[in-house]
Amino acid sequence: TPPKEGKMFIRALFDYDPNEDKAIPCKEAGLSFKKGDILQIMSQDDATWWQAKHEGDANPRAGLIPSKHFQERRLALRRPEILVQPLKVSNRKSFGFRRSFRLSRKDKKTNKSMYECRKSDQYDTADVPTYEEVTPYRRQTHEKYRLVVLVGPIGVGLNELKRKLLISDTHHYGVTVPHTTRARRSQESDGVEYIFTSKHLFETDVQNNKFIEYGEYKNNYYGTSVDSVRSVLAKNKVCLLDVQPHTVKHLRTLEFKPFVIFIKPPSIERLRETRKNAKIISSRDDQGAAKPFTEEDFQEMIQSAQIMESQYGHLFDKIIVNDDLTVAFNELKTTFDRLETDTHWVPVSWLH
Numbered sequence: 163t164p165p166k167e168g169k170m171f172i173r174a175l176f177d178y179d180p181n182e183d184k185a186i187p188c189k190e191a192g193l194s195f196k197k198g199d200i201l202q203i204m205s206q207d208d209a210t211w212w213q214a215k216h217e218g219d220a221n222p223r224a225g226l227i228p229s230k231h232f233q234e235r236r237l238a239l240r241r242p243e244i245l246v247q248p249l250k251v252s253n254r255k256s257f258g259f260r261r262s263f264r265l266s267r268k269d270k271k272t273n274k275s276m277y278e279c280r281k282s283d284q285y286d287t288a289d290v291p292t293y294e295e296v297t298p299y300r301r302q303t304h305e306k307y308r309l310v311v312l313v314g315p316i317g318v319g320l321n322e323l324k325r326k327l328l329i330s331d332t333h334h335y336g337v338t339v340p341h342t343t344r345a346r347r348s349q350e351s352d353g354v355e356y357i358f359t360s361k362h363l364f365e366t367d368v369q370n371n372k373f374i375e376y377g378e379y380k381n382n383y384y385g386t387s388v389d390s391v392r393s394v395l396a397k398n399k400v401c402l403l404d405v406q407p408h409t410v411k412h413l414r415t416l417e418f419k420p421f422v423i424f425i426k427p428p429s430i431e432r433l434r435e436t437r438k439n440a441k442i443i444s445s446r447d448d449q450g451a452a453k454p455f456t457e458e459d460f461q462e463m464i465q466s467a468q469i470m471e472s473q474y475g476h477l478f479d480k481i482i483v484n485d486d487l488t489v490a491f492n493e494l495k496t497t498f499d500r501l502e503t504d505t506h507w508v509p510v511s512w513l514h
């Protein structure tokens with residue numbers, strides 16, 4: 163049974179400005195909102211225009227917003243194909259993500275590095291996001307902790323923030339143990355640095371969608387399994403996971419209730435100032451090969467962040483700008499403290 167009028171809440175997954183909407187019967191009656199806003203639906207009597215207001219807004223007057231069905235239909239019509247730029251990724255793959263890119267014709271002409279990805283995973287992630295029905299949720303003390311997913315461009319400082327958080331309370335935070343097919347080194351133990359496995363088993367596990375992400379490095383597979391997240395949560399710890407943003411949608415389940423934090427770079431001017439003497443490890447492949455940041459690294463970081471935000475911004479629960487590391491860390495810490503005590507809006511499907 164659908165919720166009663168005024169009892170339904172949705173998260174807007176796109177920005178909306180009625181003044182720019184040619185279809186709205188009356189611009190003044192429209193309600194503008196931003197991606198991520200929580201709206202209370204006051205009426206769905208009309209199939210095309212719903213009446214809604216911002217959650218918590220004392221003003222009783224509702225405004226018009228496009229209905230889900232209408233918005234989906236017109237967005238789908240408007241875009242025959244999607245052109246996206248590839249995110250600069252490390253050797254990580256998931257569910258065939260990188261294989262599906264190919265150069266589009268348009269780019270050969272303009273010589274811009276635009277990629278077409280009609281049949282890829284990224285196509286349906288970007289698939290007409292409109293609204294998502296949400297409900298308030300607060301973690302009960304007996305419940306497992308939520309999975310926290312950290313996303314952000316290479317070089318933004320995500321690993322440093324994660325490391326600081328881990329050492330701030332090793333009993334409370336945990337990270338996953340990755341799988342690898344390479345041989346165990348003498349000082350390593352199975353299940354500590356890695357879970358050592360065979361190529362055959364690894365490939366079977368990939369087929370069976372057991373991995374959140376995986377990659378190949380020097381002829382060996384490495385990857386993070388869904389079960390490795392489960393075992394951190396089973397120890398009654400908050401599981402910290404950093405993955406490419408396109409993997410997030412596979413993790414958005416009732417079991418994990420992921421809270422997604424986007425670590426965003428500051429302006430290019432601030433990057434130049436704050437990262438002057440810092441070094442970048444350009445991907446997980448170049449272990450130990452840290453080099454000073456170049457102007458190009460800054461530009462790539464900002465561009466990559468923009469692409470992430472425009473394509474996956476509707477999945478971010480929190481955005482933290484990593485300008486000054488200490489300030490960003492404190493904000494992160496506060497976010498984690500609140501995560502366990504505050505009420506959050508989560509998809510209704512997570513509560514059944």
Ligand code: 5GP
Pocket residue numbers: 253254255340341344375376377378379384385386446447448449
């Ligand atoms: P090593 O064999 O020296 O322990 O690790 C070599 C490389 O394995 C790392 O630099 C990184 O590229 C890759 N690696 C380690 N863990 C993971 C993982 O969970 N996923 C992926 N995709 N690669 C990993």
